[in-house]
Amino acid sequence: MLEDIGILTGGTVISEEVGLNLEGATVEDLGSAKRVQISKENTTIIDGAGDSKNIEGRVLKSDLKSKKLLLIMIEKNCKSGLLS
Numbered sequence: 001m002l003e004d005i006g007i008l009t010g011g012t013v014i015s016e017e018v019g020l021n022l023e024g025a026t027v028e029d030l031g032s033a034k035r036v037q038i039s040k041e042n043t044t045i046i047d048g049a050g051d052s053k054n055i056e057g058r059v060l061k062s063d064l065k066s067k068k069l070l071l072i073m074i075e076k077n078c079k080s081g082l083l084s
Contacts (some may be wrong), residue, residue, distance in 0.1 A: 005059045008048035009033050 006013045009031025014020045020029075048055075064068035 004058060005043075005045065006031060006050075007054050008045045008050045010049040032048065 002013045002015065005011070011031025012020070012025075014022060014025050014029060032049045033045045036046070037044040069077040
């Protein structure tokens with residue numbers, strides 16, 4: 001999810017998992033958006049400064065991952081006889 005936020009806002013994920021920490025962060029690492037709405041269940045980023053090609057690529061990657069998961073679930077159900 002942090003990677004998604006970074007892509008949408010044009011920011012960089014700062015975490016030890018990716019080898020970055022706050023001490024090494026610069027202004028260039030920060031993303032921006034015209035508006036962010038946060039509720040208990042959802043976060044909506046409106047008009048983020050991320051590159052449209054990167055956002056499109058992330059959406060496609062997410063879509064492929066969802067379809068792959070769906071195919072795995074269908075395959076398991078077919079093998080178990082649930083979809084026969």
